[in-house]
Amino acid sequence: MRIVETDVLLVVDVQVDFLPGGALPVPDGDAVVGPVNALLATFPHAVLTQDWHPAGHASFHTSHPGGEPFGTVAMPYGPQVLWPEHCVQGTPGVAFAPGLDVARAELVIRKGYTHAVDSYSAFLEADRTTRTGLAGYLRERGFTRVVLCGLATDFCVAWSALDARAAGFETVVVEDAVRGIDRDGSVAAWARMAAAGVGRVRLAEIMAGRTAAAP
Numbered sequence: 525m526r527i528v529e530t531d532v533l534l535v536v537d538v539q540v541d542f543l544p545g546g547a548l549p550v551p552d553g554d555a556v557v558g559p560v561n562a563l564l565a566t567f568p569h570a571v572l573t574q575d576w577h578p579a580g581h582a583s584f585h586t587s588h589p590g591g592e593p594f595g596t597v598a599m600p601y602g603p604q605v606l607w608p609e610h611c612v613q614g615t616p617g618v619a620f621a622p623g624l625d626v627a628r629a630e631l632v633i634r635k636g637y638t639h640a641v642d643s644y645s646a647f648l649e650a651d652r653t654t655r656t657g658l659a660g661y662l663r664e665r666g667f668t669r670v671v672l673c674g675l676a677t678d679f680c681v682a683w684s685a686l687d688a689r690a691a692g693f694e695t696v697v698v699e700d701a702v703r704g705i706d707r708d709g710s711v712a713a714w715a716r717m718a719a720a721g722v723g724r725v726r727l728a729e730i731m732a733g734r735t736a737a738a739p
C-alpha cells in the first residue's frame with residue numbers, strides 16, 4: 525500500500541485504561557504500541573482519539589442501579605453495554621499509553637464527554653446524530669483516505685471505521701495494529717467492516733509501500 529499526502533492515520537484510544545492492568549483492559553492491548561509507533565513514523569498526517577468520560581458517565585455500570593459490568597441497559601438511543609469505569613477525565617487511566625509516540629499527532633480528538641451518551645466512534649456519538657466534528661476537520665484538510673489502528677477492534681475501531689466509510693472516506697484498518705475485546709465480537713466486526721467496504725491491510729504491506737516509494 526503506497527502512502528500519499530491525502531492519507532491520514534487515525535489512532536484510536538491507545539490509552540492506559542485499555543492496556544493490561546488498566547480499568548478496561550483489552551487482551552494483548554499493549555501489543556499495538558510498537559506497530560502504532562511504526563505507523564506514526566510513516567504517515568504524513570496523524571490524528572489521535574481519546575475516550576474521555578466525565579465521572580459518573582452513563583456507560584459505567586456503577587451509574588445504573590443493579591448494573592453489572594458487560595451487561596446491557598436500554599438507553600434512549602438504544603442498547604448500551606455497561607462498562608467498568610474507565611478513561612475518566614483527570615485520572616491516570618485516561619492518558620495515552622506509555623511509550624506511544626504522540627509527538628507527530630496533528631489533532632487529538634476526545635469523545636464520550638457527553639454525560640448521557642456514549643461514543644465508540646470518533647465521528648458520531650452513540651445517539652448516531654451528534655457529530656464530533658472529525659469528518660469536517662478531515663475534509664477541510666483535504667484527506668481522502670483514513671487508515672485506522674488502535675483499540676478496540678470490535679468497538680471503537682470498528683465504529684470509527686464504519687463511520688469514516690459512511691462519511692465518504694476511503695477507509696482501511698491495519699489488522700495487526702489493532703486488538704479486540706472479544707474474539708467473536710471481533711470476527712463479527714471484521715465482517716461488518718468488510719461488508720461496508722472498509723479495507724484491511726497488514727503493517728508489512730504499508731512498510732513495503734513506504735520502501736518502494738522512497739527516493
Ligand SMILES: [Zn+2]
Nearest residue numbers: 575583611636
Ligand atoms: Zn468509554
